[in-house]
Amino acid sequence: MIHLRPPVPPRLTATRLHAGVWEGVLDAPGTDPPGIEALHLGRPVPGLRLTPDPDRPGRFALALPIPAEILSDGVQTCVIRDRTSGATLASFTILAGSPLDHDLRAEIDLLRAELDLLKRAFRAHCVETAPAPA
Incomplete structure (x- = not known):
């Protein structure tokens, strides 16, 4: 009886985002580059x-320049996937713009207000439960 192993999917490890280029290391079975694609909004x-690593067969340096067209206010996500299986290998998200900045400031203001409320309640509790002076 022959047992066939299912194909090993490529594995992508993010390494850095530098000078507008997302970089990673792709490990894949065989020596031929696998079919990989990057998508933004489909x-x-x-x-x-x-780029093949000459010292490690099956290892490739992946570089994806981020086009200026996808940079805009809000949250933008790029997905890198195996073209054959459709499996997502990695993704990265870029947050930008003043609307996002406003949302973050509003969240921080709410957190500060809640912290102040908790501090006041804790102080009041400490005063109420403190033993009376003798």
């Missing part, structure tokens, strides 16, 4: 490069 992101 559309392909151009410029993805796979």
Whole structure:
């Protein structure tokens, strides 16, 4: 009886985002570059490069320049996936713009107000439960 192992999916490890280029290390079975694609809002992101590591067969340096067109206010997510299986290998999110900045400030203001409320309640509790002076 012959047992066939299912194909090993590629594994992508993010390494850094530098000078507008998202970088990672891709480990895949075999020596041929696997079919990898990057998507933003379901559309392909151009410029993805796979460079073989000459010292490690099956290992590739992945570089994805982030196009200026996808940078805008709010939250933008790019997904990198195996084209054959459709499996997501990695993703990265970019947060930008003044609307987001306003949302974060509002959240921080709410947290500060809640902290002040808790501090006042704790102080009042300490005063109420403190033993009376003798």
